[in-house]
Amino acid sequence: MNRVVFDSSSIISISDKCFMNLIKKMASKENVEFLIPQAVYNETVSVPMKIKKFELNAIRIKDAIDQGYFTIAKPVSGVVRTTEKISALVNCIAFSGKKCLKLVHRGELETLALCKELGASALVIDERTTRLLVEDPEGLKGFLQHRYKKEVEIVDEKIHELKKFLDGLEIMRSVELIALAYDMNLFEGEISSNKKSLEAALYAMKFAGCAVSFEEIKQFLGERK
Amino acid sequence: MVKIGEIKDAFSKNRGHGLKRLSNELIQSAVVDYDETMAELAIVAYSLNKLNSKEHIVNSEKWADAKKAIIESMDEMANAVEADNAKKFSEILKEISHKVTEIDEELGNYVQNVYDKARVKMASNAYSLGLSLSQAAELTKANKKNLQSYIGHTLIHDRIKEKRSIGDRVDKLKRIFE
Numbered sequence: 201m202n203r204v205v206f207d208s209s210s211i212i213s214i215s216d217k218c219f220m221n222l223i224k225k226m227a228s229k230e231n232v233e234f235l236i237p238q239a240v241y242n243e244t245v246s247v248p249m250k251i252k253k254f255e256l257n258a259i260r261i262k263d264a265i266d267q268g269y270f271t272i273a274k275p276v277s278g279v280v281r282t283t284e285k286i287s288a289l290v291n292c293i294a295f296s297g298k299k300c301l302k303l304v305h306r307g308e309l310e311t312l313a314l315c316k317e318l319g320a321s322a323l324v325i326d327e328r329t330t331r332l333l334v335e336d337p338e339g340l341k342g343f344l345q346h347r348y349k350k351e352v353e354i355v356d357e358k359i360h361e362l363k364k365f366l367d368g369l370e371i372m373r374s375v376e377l378i379a380l381a382y383d384m385n386l387f388e389g390e391i392s393s394n395k396k397s398l399e400a401a402l403y404a405m406k407f408a409g410c411a412v413s414f415e416e417i418k419q420f421l422g423e424r425k
Numbered sequence: 426m427v428k429i430g431e432i433k434d435a436f437s438k439n440r441g442h443g444l445k446r447l448s449n450e451l452i453q454s455a456v457v458d459y460d461e462t463m464a465e466l467a468i469v470a471y472s473l474n475k476l477n478s479k480e481h482i483v484n485s486e487k488w489a490d491a492k493k494a495i496i497e498s499m500d501e502m503a504n505a506v507e508a509d510n511a512k513k514f515s516e517i518l519k520e521i522s523h524k525v526t527e528i529d530e531e532l533g534n535y536v537q538n539v540y541d542k543a544r545v546k547m548a549s550n551a552y553s554l555g556l557s558l559s560q561a562a563e564l565t566k567a568n569k570k571n572l573q574s575y576i577g578h579t580l581i582h583d584r585i586k587e588k589r590s591i592g593d594r595v596d597k598l599k600r601i602f603e
Binding site: 202204208209212213216226229231232243248254257294296297299301302303304305307308321322326327328329330332335336339340343344347348370371372373375376377379380383384402406407408409410411412413414415416417419420423 | 569572578
């Protein structure tokens with residue numbers, strides 16, 4: 201069974217653009233289990249259910265969970281310890297002057313820890329910093345140095361250790377799920393299944409806040425016949 | 426905190442660029458120190474600039490008194506800093522944010538008020554400085570969904586060259602679903 205864990209950022213993007221049905225179809229595949237941490241449930245359902253502006257989106261997500269397409273991950277022993285380990289690596293991985301930059305929220309660290317403890321095949325996360333820390337810390341370093349217009353130190357030993365610790369965890373974004381849904385012909389019955397719809401869907405995810413660039417989407421569509 | 430005097434000066438003299446620059450400097454400091462009070466001050470500076478820029482607010486009869494009250498509060502904040510009274514400083518900062526929200530509720534035209542929009546804007550700045558989405562939202566007390574949607578309409582995600590393409594990831598994802 202391949203476990204795919206979702207962060208709140210990706211669930212928000214997907215539900216906001218009314219693509220939950222596509223995800224439900226993907227979740228129906230036998231060898232895949234879609235999981236969300238309890239904290240993500242609280243953030244995307246429990247809290248916004250009480251706010252008129254966000255209620256509809258929360259209902260869409262809750263429905264998907266109640267219908268069994270997503271499972272709320274049960275508490276896993278070891279997550280707290282693993283979160284502490286990841287936190288120790290991540291939250292002083294970068295320094296501006298002598299100040300340690302606290303880049304990542306505990307909730308995001310807990311999601312990484314859950315992935316590690318469950319042996320998840322993939323984490324679907326639309327926000328950028330957590331993803332770059334796992335996949336491309338050199339890229340993040342370059343970005344931070346450019347942004348701060350001065351030297352930002354990254355602790356290489358911690359990068360190396362983090363990479364080793366989270367080795368094997370694939371990071372995906374909502375755009376990749378949507379692109380795959382298109383390839384699996386799951387657009388049928390939702391929207392017209394053609395390149396124009398795919399293009400529109402990918403840009404919709406970008407505008408919903410998925411950390412993907414115009415250039416990436418253009419390149420991907422250019423590769424598609 | 427030198428910035429309070431600068432904020433007061435820029436606000437009283439309607440220097441929009443000054444307030445904007447100050448809010449950017451404050452949020453950067455807030456990110457480096459992960460300081461929620463400094464983030465709140467950045468939000469105050471930004472929202473004061475926004476209020477100052479709205480004709481229907483500055484032309485209102487209530488604006489002169491409200492502006493005077495905010496400037497007086499800033500003097501009190503400066504005194505609190507001199508006296509090293511962090512608690513008093515935070516209390517006055519809250520009072521100023523309440524005053525801004527009050528003015529906006531009375532005179533504003535939108536469901537989402539100036540102060541909440543300022544939170545999202547500063548959170549977006551914090552995200553562009555490398556904080557994760559949740560971390561930026563927490564620092565500024567911005568609503569995360571509003572923040573994510575706002576960021577989606579900026580070019581923040583176009584400034585970094587990704588190592589892996591959408592195609593690479595889709596290929597990997599396909600293997601998970603096989």
